[in-house]
Amino acid sequence: MSHSPARSGRRADARQNAEKIVQAAVACLGRNAEASMNDIAREAGVGRVTLYGHFPSREALVEAALIRLLAQGNEVLKAVDLTGDPRDGLRALVESGWLLIAQAASVLQAAQTALPSGRVQELHAKPEQRVHDLIRRGQAERVFRVDIPADLLASVLHHILHGAATDVVAGRLDPTDAPRFVAEMALAVCAVPPATLGTD
Amino acid sequence: MSHSPARSGRRADARQNAEKIVQAAVACLGRNAEASMNDIAREAGVGRVTLYGHFPSREALVEAALIRLLAQGNEVLKAVDLTGDPRDGLRALVESGWLLIAQAASVLQAAQTALPSGRVQELHAKPEQRVHDLIRRGQAERVFRVDIPADLLASVLHHILHGAATDVVAGRLDPTDAPRFVAEMALAVCAVPPATLGTD
Incomplete structure (x- = not known):
């Protein structure tokens, strides 16, 4: 299967966002076990739609x-x-x-x-x-x-x-x-x- | 302080209900750690209003x-x-x-x-x-x-x-x-x- 450069660019962005979100979750939860999804989105510098697109629930994150x-x-x-x-x-x-x-x-x-x-x-x-x-x-x-x-x-x-x-x-x-x-x-x-x- | 017989009767009822609810909570949660407030109200034979009157949250109960x-x-x-x-x-x-x-x-x-x-x-x-x-x-x-x-x-x-x-x-x-x-x-x-x- 071949993909358009635009699609593989989007996939690389998605991976990068997922990685930023996981790192932000480790940092936020490491400071405060009750950190919210909003706190983590802010730390990662992504919007709520992106956050929930990668992790549908706080539990998953x-x-x-x-x-x-x-x-x-x-x-x-x-x-x-x-x-x-x-x-x-x-x-x-x-x-x-x-x-x-x-x-x-x-x-x-x-x-x-x-x-x-x-x-x-x-x-x-x-x-x-x-x-x-x-x-x-x-x-x-x-x-x-x-x-x-x-x-x-x-x-x-x-x-x-x-x-x-x-x-x-x-x-x-x-x-x-x-x-x-x-x-x-x-x-x-x-x-x-x-x-x-x-x-x- | 003196109370009317009606009021002390209501207080006795309230105590009895609280007791029934706690016993029901012990029994329900003993069978299923995820038992809900509704499950416990049903087991105690009381309505939701009575239940929440005594215990405002599942955490309290x-x-x-x-x-x-x-x-x-x-x-x-x-x-x-x-x-x-x-x-x-x-x-x-x-x-x-x-x-x-x-x-x-x-x-x-x-x-x-x-x-x-x-x-x-x-x-x-x-x-x-x-x-x-x-x-x-x-x-x-x-x-x-x-x-x-x-x-x-x-x-x-x-x-x-x-x-x-x-x-x-x-x-x-x-x-x-x-x-x-x-x-x-x-x-x-x-x-x-x-x-x-x-x-x-």
Whole structure:
């Protein structure tokens, strides 16, 4: 199929507008989780017709902003060396993951409100897979507990990290202490429990 | 001040209607987190005018339903014996708390969507206080870790329990395994870490 130069020019403009809108959504929602479609259109320098032409609802646009941040985050996490002791790997992964989540906290909050329940966690499939693979290896090497399924350990790490991020947003947790505490708690959950645990 | 019998009769009717509406909200939202004001009015057997007279918005009614469940849950938790070893106390508290959260999962989901961010956790002040006091005692007795503040440990337990409840709702976690796993992870987070933890 061949297209007229005018049509492919319009398509390039459309792509450029979509890109501007997603970047504006990341910026606006990053400053204010309740940013409106109008706020985002203004930031992107496009009209409402163009905005809604690309993203028919605020939900669709919040999702696009989150997908963008997750893709960028996945690139960062790819660079974390997970080849050594799984405990060191987990600490490094949690600390990097924590920074990404803290930077994305406001967009994540917008997504929790705007997207259907469970969708935010679904969109985390790639980083979750990375954590999951590391936990499985740690279990195989018997440095992580095997009495709780890897799926559940990975899910709990997700809840600990995201919960701590909401604690920072709410002013309940000092962001400078958070990475170390979060990594400690992640290790505590995954590590083989000491023989003295509990009294029964 | 004295009131006419007619007026106090109307006030008694109003109280009765408010009570019927809150009970209907707990029941409807318990079956379906997206239940509408109309669904709840129908279940309560009251008209829309009466419903909105008592609860001007769905948000107000979802909050009233959650407050009701939390008050009932607090009575259950009061009965848990926390006087012995803090680790046994934590296990008992988490297992009871888990049952309450699992029963309330659908109403909690409605609340997470309908109420402003942070409000659901604010409303948990009483059960949180119970967990918090137990953690402090465990820290004082040196069976719980002291390198992480009690506030943060309590908050992480909140996130683990509520996260696991969403995992059950989403079909990612078997509800029969959940109480044991959740209690194990709660203890793992709070217990004094083994000397071998980490490699540095």
